[in-house]
Amino acid sequence: MADVAERAGVSTSxxxxxxxxxSTVSPEIRARVEQAARELxxxxxxxxxxxxxxxxxxxxxxxxxxxxxxxxxxxxxxGPMLRAADLELNLYxxxxxxxxxxxxxxxxxxxxxxxxxxFSFDLTEEETSRLDDLGMPVxxxxxxxxxxxxxxxxxxxxxxxxxRHLLNLGHRRIxxxxxxxxxxxxxxxxxxxxxxxxxxxxxxxxxxxDLVVTxxxxxKHGTARALGQLLSLREPPTAVFAExxxxxxxxxxxxxxxxxxxxxxxxxxxxxxxxxxxxxxxxTVAQSPSDIGRTAGELALRLINDSDAxxxxxxxxxxxxxxxxxxxxxxxxxxxxxxxxxxx
Amino acid sequence: MADVAERAGVSTSxxxxxxxxxSTVSPEIRARVEQAARELxxxxxxxxxxxxxxxxxxxxxxxxxxxxxxxxxxxxxxGPMLRAADLELNLYxxxxxxxxxxxxxxxxxxxxxxxxxxFSFDLTEEETSRLDDLGMPVxxxxxxxxxxxxxxxxxxxxxxxxxRHLLNLGHRRIxxxxxxxxxxxxxxxxxxxxxxxxxxxxxxxxxxxDLVVTxxxxxKHGTARALGQLLSLREPPTAVFAExxxxxxxxxxxxxxxxxxxxxxxxxxxxxxxxxxxxxxxxTVAQSPSDIGRTAGELALRLINDSDAxxxxxxxxxxxxxxxxxxxxxxxxxxxxxxxxxxx
DNA sequence: TTGAAAGCGCTAACAC
DNA sequence: GTGTTAGCGCTTTCAA
Numbered sequence: 224m225a226d227v228a229e230r231a232g233v234s235t236s237x238x239x240x241x242x243x244x245x246s247t248v249s250p251e252i253r254a255r256v257e258q259a260a261r262e263l264x265x266x267x268x269x270x271x272x273x274x275x276x277x278x279x280x281x282x283x284x285x286x287x288x289x290x291x292x293x294x295x296x297x298x299x300x301x302g303p304m305l306r307a308a309d310l311e312l313n314l315y316x317x318x319x320x321x322x323x324x325x326x327x328x329x330x331x332x333x334x335x336x337x338x339x340x341x342f343s344f345d346l347t348e349e350e351t352s353r354l355d356d357l358g359m360p361v362x363x364x365x366x367x368x369x370x371x372x373x374x375x376x377x378x379x380x381x382x383x384x385x386x387r388h389l390l391n392l393g394h395r396r397i398x399x400x401x402x403x404x405x406x407x408x409x410x411x412x413x414x415x416x417x418x419x420x421x422x423x424x425x426x427x428x429x430x431x432x433d434l435v436v437t438x439x440x441x442x443k444h445g446t447a448r449a450l451g452q453l454l455s456l457r458e459p460p461t462a463v464f465a466e467x468x469x470x471x472x473x474x475x476x477x478x479x480x481x482x483x484x485x486x487x488x489x490x491x492x493x494x495x496x497x498x499x500x501x502x503x504x505x506x507t508v509a510q511s512p513s514d515i516g517r518t519a520g521e522l523a524l525r526l527i528n529d530s531d532a533x534x535x536x537x538x539x540x541x542x543x544x545x546x547x548x549x550x551x552x553x554x555x556x557x558x559x560x561x562x563x564x565x566x567x
Numbered sequence: 568m569a570d571v572a573e574r575a576g577v578s579t580s581x582x583x584x585x586x587x588x589x590s591t592v593s594p595e596i597r598a599r600v601e602q603a604a605r606e607l608x609x610x611x612x613x614x615x616x617x618x619x620x621x622x623x624x625x626x627x628x629x630x631x632x633x634x635x636x637x638x639x640x641x642x643x644x645x646g647p648m649l650r651a652a653d654l655e656l657n658l659y660x661x662x663x664x665x666x667x668x669x670x671x672x673x674x675x676x677x678x679x680x681x682x683x684x685x686f687s688f689d690l691t692e693e694e695t696s697r698l699d700d701l702g703m704p705v706x707x708x709x710x711x712x713x714x715x716x717x718x719x720x721x722x723x724x725x726x727x728x729x730x731r732h733l734l735n736l737g738h739r740r741i742x743x744x745x746x747x748x749x750x751x752x753x754x755x756x757x758x759x760x761x762x763x764x765x766x767x768x769x770x771x772x773x774x775x776x777d778l779v780v781t782x783x784x785x786x787k788h789g790t791a792r793a794l795g796q797l798l799s800l801r802e803p804p805t806a807v808f809a810e811x812x813x814x815x816x817x818x819x820x821x822x823x824x825x826x827x828x829x830x831x832x833x834x835x836x837x838x839x840x841x842x843x844x845x846x847x848x849x850x851t852v853a854q855s856p857s858d859i860g861r862t863a864g865e866l867a868l869r870l871i872n873d874s875d876a877x878x879x880x881x882x883x884x885x886x887x888x889x890x891x892x893x894x895x896x897x898x899x900x901x902x903x904x905x906x907x908x909x910x911x
Numbered sequence: 912t913t914g915a916a917a918g919c920g921c922t923a924a925c926a927c
Numbered sequence: 928g929t930g931t932t933a934g935c936g937c938t939t940t941c942a943a
């Protein structure tokens with residue numbers, strides 16, 4: 224910076240003021256400084272700046288993996304959003320329990336970020352309270368934590384509308400397919416099940432535990448097995464509501480392999496509006512991970528800049544049913560169902 | 568840090584030495600300092616440290632999106648790798664041309680990272696040379712740039728082996744399906760086409776331009792259209808080599824919709840070993856994005872720590888053919904082909 | 912509107 | 928093995 228100051232014939236203070244865009248610099252000097260900076264390829268060292276301002280200009284993001292549609296979409300939206308606010312994005316990838324323990328033990332983000340975004344973890348009480356005294360706003364994304372700022376989709380309401388959609392089509396025997404990932408049940412999973420149950424209850428349909436089946440995911444044959452349970456019931460379902468689209472697609476494939484027409488003999492509904500949903504013409508309950516990412520970023524910004532902001536605010540994002548070709552009225556084959564015939 | 572020093576009854580230098588793990592601290596003092604640090608929840612400010620060491624302790628990563636299997640896997644491996652080396656990961660997401668221009672205009676990573684990893688961009692000469700005077704090692708990942716450190720899979724060799732596999736199965740009419748994404752042809756695309764052509768040439772088979780078809784991707788009906796071209800040739804292919812697995816899966820679905828048996832009447836080969844490949848039992852040429860990510864991180868580390876290291880080194884990672892159920896010998900139905908029958 | 916000087920929190924060089 | 932001191936590159940008073 225001293226070089227720039229010398230070249231422009233001003234003090235470092237003036238260079239600093241110019242580069243920060245303060246209006247207290249006369250136009251001619253500003254021009255001189257900017258040119259000098261350009262000629263010397265000078266860029267501010269945020270680290271030196273943060274030392275004196277006390278702000279790091281960085282948002283930390285904690286994720287367990289990036290290898291999913293949800294994470295990919297959310298971060299692809301969060302990144303540019305933060306960049307627009309001139310914030311750096313510091314990524315912590317914590318794929319297993321060991322690394323997770325290490326993260327919470329050392330909390331490397333401490334003093335190195337202005338806020339932390341925690342994505343889709345199911346944190347223990349202990350972990351949550353550990354984050355409480357991190358000395359920065361912590362935003363919980365895609366999960367709700369009482370008393371802490373959170374951003375998420377209302378999975379209960381989403382599953383409720385999805386199930387209502389099936390009910391409105393005349394289905395009464397509706398199965399719910401839980402897909403358990405490597406890390407055990409997720410938060411969304413139980414919320415979605417809850418919405419399903421609520422819808423049945425409000426329709427006066429008694430809950431039948433046999434209609435709720437669980438399969439490991441991803442697992443090539445697990446879905447077929449789960450389906451087998453349903454199809455061998457005394458009164459099999461006429462519709463399957465899968466916890467997420469990928470499980471729904473696996474269901475469709477298993478059904479077609481068993482020569483069971485979708486949606487003629489079985490309606491299938493997913494959740495997420497994952498890209499495969501469009502590909503398979505799957506009816507689904509859509510959520511928008513990019514909205515989640517962006518909204519979380521905006522909340523972070525607000526909490527950073529405004530210490531009076533509500534530090535327990537929950538932002539609940541909407542979901543909506545997208546009827547496509549895999550749900551149809553009960554016992555009443557539709558023309559749109561025939562487009563599907565013979566297609567894999 | 569002063570607080571910790573006071574609490575432990577030592578100087579800040581000793582605290583610094585202890586926390587950095589230097590061996591020049593006596594065990595008893597070390598214990599005192601560590602306890603004091605723990606009690607005060609003290610963590611080093613990397614930003615203050617970097618000011619004096621000149622190292623930022625950060626690796627910057629430039630990506631255009633995170634929303635792909637490749638990026639997700641690569642970063643999910645890179646993250647923990649960097650963490651193990653006690654480096655922060657600073658992510659720059661540059662989804663469109665405007666943001667890209669802004670990035671190269673301002674180069675926000677300048678002075679704020681020790682190295683830059685550029686993922687899967689097709690950079691212009693100008694952009695590359697702009698990065699040259701960034702003052703830090705720049706590693707090109709999943710692309711090769713002459714004279715700069717690069718990490719990538721040998722797409723030519725991969726496509727060569729893939730095509731040879733089809734040739735060895737007796738196929739002589741082999742189509743190549745190019746899948747053009749939103750951003751136009753990618754580097755890999757043309758390399759893979761080249762490998763395909765090389766294999767045919769070495770087998771003494773003249774190149775037939777009609778066998779190379781192009782489809783937009785993702786596009787629900789594009790693949791069927793491209794397939795239509797192939798199937799209406801005077802001498803249709805008996806095998807299709809798709810540029811990547813997702814296009815291969817689309818091809819399989821289009822073929823099955825048209826009642827053309829895979830692999831009985833048409834072999835289909837993909838590239839990548841994307842998760843869908845396993846799901847669809849798709850034969851493919853496998854690459855490992857996580858290896859790419861990890862290797863790139865290791866190279867970055869080497870270039871950061873050893874200024875004598877070769878700054879033009881290209882690391883080429885292997886790919887290998889994984890035969891699954893979608894490729895079979897020409898005109899000679901196999902038992903493994905029958906497993907497929909009736910399955911969607 | 913600009914400059915001089917102090918100091919952010921840390922590490923490194925040197926002395927003990 | 929430990930403490931003292933100087934200074935990394937910035938921003939921020941404060942004075943001019």
